[in-house]
Amino acid sequence: xxxxxxxxxxxxxxxxxxxxxxxxxxxxxxxxxxxxxxxxxxxxxxxxxxxxxxxxxxxxxxxxxxxxxxxxxxxxxxxxxxxxxxxxxxxxxxxxxxxxxxxxxxxxxxxxxxxxxxxxxxxxxxxxxxxxx
Numbered sequence: 001x002x003x004x005x006x007x008x009x010x011x012x013x014x015x016x017x018x019x020x021x022x023x024x025x026x027x028x029x030x031x032x033x034x035x036x037x038x039x040x041x042x043x044x045x046x047x048x049x050x051x052x053x054x055x056x057x058x059x060x061x062x063x064x065x066x067x068x069x070x071x072x073x074x075x076x077x078x079x080x081x082x083x084x085x086x087x088x089x090x091x092x093x094x095x096x097x098x099x100x101x102x103x104x105x106x107x108x109x110x111x112x113x114x115x116x117x118x119x120x121x122x123x124x125x126x127x128x129x130x131x132x133x
Contacts, residue, residue, distance in 0.1 A: 017117035018082070022089040022110045025082070029113030032124075034059050040133045058133070061097045061105035067131055068108045074127075079111055086110025 017025065037058045041051055057063060068083075075083065087107030093099050115124040 017114050022085040023091055025113035026086050026106050026109040029109035032116045033112050036128055061102050064105035064108040065101045068104055070130055071127055082114045083107040083111045
């Protein structure tokens with residue numbers, strides 16, 4: 001996996017990750033988390049429909065909110081601050097999701113995006129390894 005690290009960090013940001021708007025961090029976090037889940041699922045089945053259904057079961061708002069519940073006790077104060085910024089960000093909530101669940105999942109994605117862009121990959125990996133896949 002280390003050979004891929006440099007590939008994803010070639011682009012330099014114009015500003016520090018903590019200065020980016022929370023929804024931008026969530027946008028990146030969503031992509032990072034989905035890629036992580038997809039890579040974990042590859043090899044478990046070769047049927048695309050099953051892969052997709054399994055991936056969706058992890059990346060949907062309800063699942064992300066549940067994962068966040070597992071993480072809350074181990075998050076640092078800085079991580080909790082980033083999480084709150086994402087959770088409190090103003091954005092459209094899909095009709096099929098409860099507001100609180102969607103806000104928590106946005107906070108979850110914001111935290112992942114921040115850790116990724118801040119190149120805190122060891123901490124990101126530590127948190128992601130707590131997820132049972």
